[in-house]
Amino acid sequence: MxxxxxxxxxxxxxxxxxxxxxxxxxxxxxxxxxxxxxxxLPELWRQWDLTDDEALAPIMRSEALPTVSVVVTGRAGRLWTTATLRTLLALRYPRHEVVLVHDGEASGFLRTLIEHFDLYQVPPAILVSVPTGPVRGYYRSRRHGKLFVIDKPHTGHADDLNAALNASRFPYVLTMDVSTHLEPQALTRLMRPFLLGEPVASVAGTTRVGHGAHATAPQEVVAGVPMRLL
Structure with a gap:
């Protein structure tokens, strides 16, 4: 065979x-x-229902709403940075502050921030929990009580973030780049998981490409398509 x-x-x-x-x-x-x-599916439906504006309204009126420090670092153009700050200050969240780290020259852009937001220098009454590089000054705004600006030399993103964390007053912190815009309800939706009675370490959101986007009002960012090749 x-x-x-x-x-x-x-x-x-x-x-x-x-x-x-x-x-x-x-x-x-x-x-x-x-x-x-x-x-x-039941949990997905519950989460989807909680993102509705009507479901968010009771949360916005709650006295137990956590306080949040929005930390902004990085470098961008003057118009883009001021537009970002205005959208952050106008977020539909009643208990938050905006901490911006200006890491550049002592003149120039800082002067623009001072003019746009009526900044004035305050004493360095900051509890330094994490050692950082030198800081030139701290500023608050007469027009926006939620805004706090740190002026320091450029020593890297990590050092900027540490300086902002030292200056943050609130226990919850949202870190973002200055070239990022948030939707008006973004902070409320991000903080929602902390109110559900379950242990949460951190939350994150969806990031979309924003080339060509521009701010038309303090609470509105219009998406757009870039007019030049990427």
């Missing part, structure tokens, strides 16, 4: 077994995924 038919039969049997194993694996995998999805 020739060995070729035997080897062919063995190979066919092995392929058949492998096919059954692969098909069984994918059936079990997709069944498990479908089961998890179905079991998560």
């Amino acid at each position: 020739s060995a070729a038919p035997i080897l062919s039969a063995m190979a066919g049997g092995a392929l058949g077994i492998a096919g059954v194993v692969v098909v069984s694996f994918f059936l079990l995998f997709h069944t498990a995924m479908a089961t998890l999805l179905v079991s998560a």
Whole structure:
């Protein structure tokens, strides 16, 4: 008896077994995924319902609303930075402050911030929890009580963030780049998980490309398409 038919039969049997194993694996995998999805539907529905403006309204009136420090670091153009600050100050969240780190030259852009937001220098009454590089000055705004500006030399993003954390007054902190815009309800939605009675370490939001976006009002950012090649 020739060995070729035997080897062919063995190979066919092995392929058949492998096919059954692969098909069984994918059936079990997709069944498990479908089961998890179905079991998560009630929680997904609850989370979706809580993002509705009507569901957020009672939260906005709550006295237990956590206080949040919005820390802004990085570098951007003057118009973009002032627009970002105005949208942050106009967030629909009653208990937050905005801490901006100006890490550049002592003149120039800082003068623009002083003129736009009527800043005045305050004593350095800051509890330094994390050592940082030198700070030239601290400023508050006469027009916006929520705004706090730190003027320091450029020593890196991490050092800027540490300086802002030292100056933050509130226990919850949102860190963001100066070139990022937030939707008016973003802070309320980000803080919602902390009010659900479950342990939460951190939250994050969805980031979308904003090339060509511009602020038309303190609480409105219009998305746009860049007019030049990326």
